[in-house]
Amino acid sequence: LLVSVILNCHYEGLLLERSLASAIHAIDVSGIASECELIVVADRPTKTTSVVLASCGHRVDRVVHTGSYDLGLARNAGVEASRGRLMLFLDGDDLWGGNWVRAAWAEYLSMPAQTILHPQHCIFFGARSEVLIHPDWRDPNFDPRALAVRNCWTALCGVGRELATEFPFPRTDRRSRFGYEDWSWYAETVARGGRHVVVRDTVHFVRLKHVGSLRESLRGFLRVPSLAFAEYLAADDSSRPHDL
Amino acid sequence: LEVNRTSEMREQPALAADGQRNSRGAARHTRPARLNANERKRLITALMAGAVAHGYRGDLWTLRRVGKLIETLTGQQYAESSVSCLLERLGILIQRPNGRGPRPGESAARRGRTKRRPALEREFEVAVNSGAIDLMGYSTVTGREFSSATDAFEHYSAAGRAAHPELFPFLDHAHYARQLDTELPRSMTVFEHYMTEGAQRCLSPTPLFDLSFVRSQAPELRIQTIFDYLGTPGFAMVDPHPFFSRRYYLAANPDVATAGIDAFRHFFRYGWRERRSIHPFFRTNDHIRFEIPNSGSRSHFFARLLAALSDPLLALQQTMFDATHYMRSSGTAGNIETPIQHFVTRFRDTRGSGFPLFDTEYFLSQAPDIRTGLNPYVEYLGDFLHSADPNRYFDRNFYMRSTHIDRHFKGSLLEHFVTFGGENGAWPHPRVVPTGSRPGEGSGWSVIQSFVAASGRQLWLCDPDYESLVPHLAEMNSLEPAISPDLLKSSVLHGHSGPVDGFGRLFIATVTKIARCNCLVVSDAPVGDDLIAALHSPFLGLGSSTRPWLTLLASSKPNLRYSHASEGATIVAGIDITGDLEDRVRFVADAIVTALPHRLVMMTDPLGVELLRRHGSQLLTAIPEVVLIADQTHLEPASQHWLNEYLLTNCHEFAKVAIRGDPASSYPALGLLPRSNASQLVRIQEA
Numbered sequence: 001l002l003v004s005v006i007l008n009c010h011y012e013g014l015l016l017e018r019s020l021a022s023a024i025h026a027i028d029v030s031g032i033a034s035e036c037e038l039i040v041v042a043d044r045p046t047k048t049t050s051v052v053l054a055s056c057g058h059r060v061d062r063v064v065h066t067g068s069y070d071l072g073l074a075r076n077a078g079v080e081a082s083r084g085r086l087m088l089f090l091d092g093d094d095l096w097g098g099n100w101v102r103a104a105w106a107e108y109l110s111m112p113a114q115t116i117l118h119p120q121h122c123i124f125f126g127a128r129s130e131v132l133i134h135p136d137w138r139d140p141n142f143d144p145r146a147l148a149v150r151n152c153w154t155a156l157c158g159v160g161r162e163l164a165t166e167f168p169f170p171r172t173d174r175r176s177r178f179g180y181e182d183w184s185w186y187a188e189t190v191a192r193g194g195r196h197v198v199v200r201d202t203v204h205f206v207r208l209k210h211v212g213s214l215r216e217s218l219r220g221f222l223r224v225p226s227l228a229f230a231e232y233l234a235a236d237d238s239s240r241p242h243d244l
Numbered sequence: 245l246e247v248n249r250t251s252e253m254r255e256q257p258a259l260a261a262d263g264q265r266n267s268r269g270a271a272r273h274t275r276p277a278r279l280n281a282n283e284r285k286r287l288i289t290a291l292m293a294g295a296v297a298h299g300y301r302g303d304l305w306t307l308r309r310v311g312k313l314i315e316t317l318t319g320q321q322y323a324e325s326s327v328s329c330l331l332e333r334l335g336i337l338i339q340r341p342n343g344r345g346p347r348p349g350e351s352a353a354r355r356g357r358t359k360r361r362p363a364l365e366r367e368f369e370v371a372v373n374s375g376a377i378d379l380m381g382y383s384t385v386t387g388r389e390f391s392s393a394t395d396a397f398e399h400y401s402a403a404g405r406a407a408h409p410e411l412f413p414f415l416d417h418a419h420y421a422r423q424l425d426t427e428l429p430r431s432m433t434v435f436e437h438y439m440t441e442g443a444q445r446c447l448s449p450t451p452l453f454d455l456s457f458v459r460s461q462a463p464e465l466r467i468q469t470i471f472d473y474l475g476t477p478g479f480a481m482v483d484p485h486p487f488f489s490r491r492y493y494l495a496a497n498p499d500v501a502t503a504g505i506d507a508f509r510h511f512f513r514y515g516w517r518e519r520r521s522i523h524p525f526f527r528t529n530d531h532i533r534f535e536i537p538n539s540g541s542r543s544h545f546f547a548r549l550l551a552a553l554s555d556p557l558l559a560l561q562q563t564m565f566d567a568t569h570y571m572r573s574s575g576t577a578g579n580i581e582t583p584i585q586h587f588v589t590r591f592r593d594t595r596g597s598g599f600p601l602f603d604t605e606y607f608l609s610q611a612p613d614i615r616t617g618l619n620p621y622v623e624y625l626g627d628f629l630h631s632a633d634p635n636r637y638f639d640r641n642f643y644m645r646s647t648h649i650d651r652h653f654k655g656s657l658l659e660h661f662v663t664f665g666g667e668n669g670a671w672p673h674p675r676v677v678p679t680g681s682r683p684g685e686g687s688g689w690s691v692i693q694s695f696v697a698a699s700g701r702q703l704w705l706c707d708p709d710y711e712s713l714v715p716h717l718a719e720m721n722s723l724e725p726a727i728s729p730d731l732l733k734s735s736v737l738h739g740h741s742g743p744v745d746g747f748g749r750l751f752i753a754t755v756t757k758i759a760r761c762n763c764l765v766v767s768d769a770p771v772g773d774d775l776i777a778a779l780h781s782p783f784l785g786l787g788s789s790t791r792p793w794l795t796l797l798a799s800s801k802p803n804l805r806y807s808h809a810s811e812g813a814t815i816v817a818g819i820d821i822t823g824d825l826e827d828r829v830r831f832v833a834d835a836i837v838t839a840l841p842h843r844l845v846m847m848t849d850p851l852g853v854e855l856l857r858r859h860g861s862q863l864l865t866a867i868p869e870v871v872l873i874a875d876q877t878h879l880e881p882a883s884q885h886w887l888n889e890y891l892l893t894n895c896h897e898f899a900k901v902a903i904r905g906d907p908a909s910s911y912p913a914l915g916l917l918p919r920s921n922a923s924q925l926v927r928i929q930e931a
Contacts, residue, residue: 019724022723062701098716120686125724131735131737132738134688139684140681141743148741148751148752149744149747149748171375176861177861178866200686222866233756233839237756240757241808244762244793244794
């Protein structure tokens with residue numbers, strides 16, 4: 001298989017139907033639909049989510065049930081269950097632009113294995129309307145150290161099987177209040193040689209909820225520390241004493 | 245006394261309509277007078293009663309006497325110079341005594357009419373009424389006492405061509421003479437020539453007065469001479485010269501505005517000596533750059549000023565003027581030797597723009613009441629009240645919010661952006677970001693405009709390429725009704741788009757300096773030398789022979805230092821973490837978790853306690869070795885109680901607790917430590 005679409009769901013309920021529809025549409029128009037699989041990782045799903053999932057079951061290749069209640073671990077479970085060369089992640093209440101699967105696969109073929117793919121634009125809708133323009137590693141304005149201060153990309157990325165297996169997503173530590181698994185994962189991959197590339201003319205749509213938003217649930221959390229990224233930053237400053 | 249009632253009546257309707265605006269809508273830069281209307285009326289009445297009525301010997305109002313009178317009447321203390329200014333504002337003529345003080349309603353000419361030539365009587369009266377004579381200065385330079393202005397004028401007239409120019413400060417004899425083909429007759433004064441012939445020929449009485457420029461702004465005033473100009477009630481609305489902006493002068497010199505002194509008169513009397521900024525393109529640093537002397541004669545100063553104002557080099561080092569852009573936009577590419585002068589004086593002919601980020605038409609569409617005949621860009625740069633935007637991609641309210649500048653900021657917001665904001669990543673508009681290099685095609689950005697920042701670095705203003713998004717939105721509308729092409733109209737640019745801003749750069753710089761360091765010491769205030777020495781001691785074991793460094797990060801001072809065990813401390817970066825304690829705690833906590841030092845030393849100061857309170861479990865999990873320095877830093881009682889309880893339950897989470905002084909009374913929990921784990925407790929005195 002060429003592409004594995006990994007869709008995480010938990011409590012999205014009826015919204016899952018639209019996300020599934022957008023993923024299926026993107027697969028159908030990709031030109032490689034027969035070489036794509038759709039995997040849904042149901043991480044302690046609510047009843048409504050399970051009902052929606054059951055109703056769309058004929059288009060889902062595999063449903064992986066997990067009980068970790070953790071986005072990072074759910075993605076890892078999806079990677080483990082997948083067979084494709086390129087993993088494309090989608091969350092249960094978000095949507096892809098129609099050309100994402102086709103364009104991402106084409107870009108993946110022309111890039112080195114250590115490449116992480118992102119859409120060019122991300123449009124947030126719902127509670128607020130915002131447009132995020134993802135930076136490209138090749139852009140002269142891009143500074144990878146920006147990851148120290150902001151998460152440059154959304155979690156809905158594309159990554160080769162080797163990289164996803166070698167660097168699994170970290171788990172959210174709710175007891176110690178470390179979160180933002182995608183941000184930490186991006187920092188880790190940047191430090192270990194990953195290259196984040198934007199696929200031109202592609203869009204994702206991310207729903208911002210009025211209640212129960214990620215931002216609210218992670219209030220007071222700090223980013224999961226990345227030792228590799230800290231060393232990457234330390235090595236960047238040649239003015240430091242070597243024995244500091 | 246000569247109170248100009250016409251002036252007051254002309255101003256009245258405009259002031260009544262809008263207290264902050266003048267009759268043409270331009271902003272005033274004056275503060276309310278210290279004396280209210282009632283007090284001023286009482287003062288004038290008292291002055292009219294004469295000095296004798298107030299117990300003085302001789303009916304002469306000196307500045308000192310007037311000052312005392314003001315203090316007696318109102319309790320306000322005025323310096324003599326301020327008394328002079330106040331009297332000027334009240335329209336009271338100041339002159340040397342001729343037996344009694346001046347009284348309201350009495351014309352100076354009538355008082356001084358003696359043997360003067362009748363032909364110049366009216367002209368002299370105009371000059372006197374305009375307040376453009378300096379009797380005291382003339383008396384000083386001639387070494388004579390004059391009983392009246394007429395006396396002085398008689399003396400001046402008698403001297404003919406050789407008369408000393410100090411009587412008419414606004415009539416620069418040397419400058420005037422340079423415009424004449426032939427020398428004046430011996431018996432003719434410069435004043436006489438100017439009033440009878442020179443003004444008609446539009447000869448310039450002083451380098452900073454351009455009659456044609458004045459007329460172009462206010463043809464209805466029918467100004468013939470500089471004395472008409474100074475004596476016309478509406479002259480405060482009219483700039484005397486393209487390179488003297490009244491608006492800018494008052495905005496850049498707020499003390500002048502506060503004192504309520506006319507900008508042009510102030511510059512002639514005091515400002516030139518103080519190298520005041522007179523124009524957005526001629527500021528204090530330009531006085532110095534062109535080495536214009538401010539200690540010699542006024543005439544010498546103005547001669548050098550005039551030379552500087554016509555110097556082609558004036559266009560250099562102008563942050564807010566782009567000569568190349570001007571010549572390109574005005575269609576005069578490369579053909580102008582003095583572009584900035586061309587722009588300032590001939591802007592109406594060329595329609596060129598002086599700076600890429602200033603859109604004249606857009607500005608005028610927002611500020612239609614801009615003073616006629618003046619350069620809109622110069623007017624914009626002098627508008628420190630921020631009443632209009634320079635272009636459609638610069639939203640002054642958004643910019644002020646995003647840069648934490650308030651509306652009282654004394655300067656042009658565009659200039660702030662060009663000088664500081666652009667390079668620090670500040671956004672001028674909710675959708676527009678500045679970038680340090682031109683984004684490539686297909687990057688998602690469209691370039692709106694490029695400009696050169698104050699540092700000389702070229703920056704690009706970029707706008708998201710929304711056009712390319714419309715088909716995607718239309719396609720998704722059938723799947724998700726909330727997504728439609730109209731969504732873009734209400735959307736703003738996400739804050740993580742574009743380059744990192746100034747705060748982000750500060751954070752990155754800090755983290756880069758402390759990442760994976762041997763030992764990070766965080767404190768609220770910079771750590772003193774004695775504590776640094778103690779921290780280096782082997783008892784605490786924070787350093788080693790191979791890594792003998794401490795990294796000292798203080799949150800409330802601009803201070804990031806490296807301290808070597810034997811070589812001492814060095815400041816490596818000035819950081820200035822703005823915000824309240826909560827902001828600083830978040831900054832430091834994020835920095836620590838990102839930098840992951842091998843060891844972390846925390847203090848029991850307000851920062852340390854708040855760090856533990858908000859992020860204690862995270863820091864103790866992420867950093868392998870955390871040392872707490874307990875000392876007697878003053879804390880709020882509630883914080884002390886909280887810390888004591890925290891130590892009771894978490895003391896073993898720390899690799900060491902170092903006690904400095906005798907904080908046991910504040911933290912009884914420390915007294916329990918030795919019994920449970922003696923090696924964990926270190927007394928810094930012993931070290």
